[in-house]
Amino acid sequence: MTNTSLKDATLDCSELDQHMGKPMAPARMKEPLHNNDFRRWVQAMHYPNLLHYDHDFAAEGRYGRLVAPQSFAVAADDGHGAVPACVGKIPDSHLIFGGDEWWFYGPKVFGGDSLTNEKVPFDYSVKETKFAGPTCFQRGDNNYYNQDGDFIAKQRSTTIRYRADLALEMGAIKDSEDDPIWTPEQLEELETKKYEYIKMMHDLGHGKRYWDDITVGDELPVRIIGPHSIASFATEWRAYLFTIWGGTHRPGMDMESFGFTKEMAGHENDPVMEKDNPEWTDGAYFGPSRGHLFPHFARKIGMPRGYGYGASMGAWILDYLAGWAGEWGQVVHCNSSYRGPAFTGDSTVMTATVEDKLVDAEGRNIIQVACKMTNQLGNTMATAKAEIELPKK
Template sequence: MTKKTLDCSDLDQHMGKAIAPAKMKEPLHNNDIRRWVQAMHYPNLLHYDHDFAAEGRYGKLVAPQSFAVACDDGHGAGPACVGCIPDSHLIFGGDEWWFYGPKIFGGDEITNEKIPYDYSVKETSFAGPTCFQRGDNNYYNQHGDFVARQRSTAIRYSREAAVEMGAMEPSEDPVWSDAELKELEDRKYEYIKMMHDLGHGKRYWEDVQVGDELPVRVIGPHSIASFTTEWRAYLFTIWGGTHRPGMDMEAMGFTKEFAGHENDPVMERDNPEWTDGAYFGPSRGHLFPEWAHRIGMSRAYGYGASMGAWILDYLGGWAGEWGSVVHSKANYRGPAFTGDITIMTAKVVDKIVDEDNGHLIQVECKMVTQANAVMATATAEVALPTKG
């Protein structure tokens, strides 16, 4: 096998330089929030049920903290994918989030300021020389309030090398019996019932102890249908909904068969189907197994930004409406493949009193498949109310 190289020399000129900000063309709607939690498999009444939300802390529907990424024009990847790496492809490597207090509601207008941060090149068993590139997404509302910062990591690699090295050979979806599927639905409901039981109540900092384990959260089995539902919940995938930045995918190094016209404002007015990443362009490997194989993936696979959302929702649902995630750092080890399930667990590892963020619970979170293959790990700090 020929030793592969990865030319990242063009990236230096882009670091630290802001790129076109992202903004939806119209204010957010409650149904945008409802669509999001439905797609993320997060049935928290606070985010979709009008009557329940009206009785709660905010008096109306409020978006989950994970929803900020839905207000971007590329699920946070934009500032982590600048500059040309010839003949490359991209998958998500992780997200670090900081939240500053303001919540997102229907009627808000969110703008994302995007700034490339840094990159490094490491040798991997997946594709040989691999670029780990990071970029910041700074989300503000219409009042100028700083809602959140998302520091995304993109993994950029030689598509040819990934296919040649064969770290992920094509494979078939696992088969689940009716009894197994019924058991999975029961396991899913255990987490949902935990949210129902907490309701509008408070989970107090004093009542949580180091060593406590959070209720298990199960998602799946994943399918092309579920991944498509996720994709459609990202608002930038809707025709005409976003001020498009006009990204040139070929100029960034994507091979011609994958480059397409995703996020192309000119083509969107001429033939919008060509601008839709679900069918053409670099994102179609998610929904079409043939194209997944062409970038070194074993089957159709899910979105890294969705995995980050699952983690934030998992912790947010446990914290309840009086708690909130203040920081989360997640590393993605492997995608959600069709046929697999995702099992999420977390353990309390510390209790902190912080001058800026109050009383915090630190947790370590893990996301695995039914075969115990690690999909992601995360460390997060969650603010909870106190009895004092």
């Protein structure tokens, strides 16, 4: 394809309009949640907060038992929260996550709860990008409820849908196909820096981080995770309940109906195939997520090597902010925009600065922060704005 034809390239989004605002089949779990679901999640998300995995610590805390982290809701979905944001066929396309906006309404998630996700396509727009020419930015809502009908959280996901051939032609994501090399000394220094955030959570313990003590301009402790690898991404994938055979009521989505290229479509969430040959229903082995774990397929959709999950990036940010807030605080709103994925071999660095403090219309004591996520070279991976509720003295 020549540069001239790139100017004339189009993206067929004609099917999307008929789906906007129409509820889809909800995501439903088959069995109540177990504490080990929370433990598996925080381990996969590199979030060693004792409140979510250590029985003895949690028993002495606010809830008297293990509680799920705020980021956990998406683990109970049947597709990373992406499904209502990718409904409708765009021929010969692929997608990556573009961002997540979260609202939290207060109820917590405990062992024994069952979650349902009400999914509703929201809107879309088509813009020209350096990544793949005409690109569709599509949004969809995920409304998470527990078994009592309590509204736990809303996740408004953004997917970036594009023609794989144009992404390959334009080659906008320029990075090495080889992982960076870390020296033993660099890895030791990285582990030391990673522990500083973990120690901050230990030092806070069951204590309260008071709104009164926060000043505009304060910087949150740096959180570092990585270096990422195929193994760490696979561990993340397995923490999402829908990736477990028989874990959820399958909605029976036809991935080819979304317009994914044939080699990336597969049988993910196919209830019939799950009974026949469940390996074919795993999106990481066969299907739309195989590019994350297999560099050969990553390069087919415009990525230089294995790369991480957008939904996990959102969880990293939520965990970062919630871990700082402590068990007496909570994230009430967070709007994250993803600029580029985590690649294998890279580390991820999260920083945040307090931009404002206020009492909102509901009488909550709120801290507003701006968050930034970069890799070890300082390249921006994501930005976020968030509101965190803290207790008052």
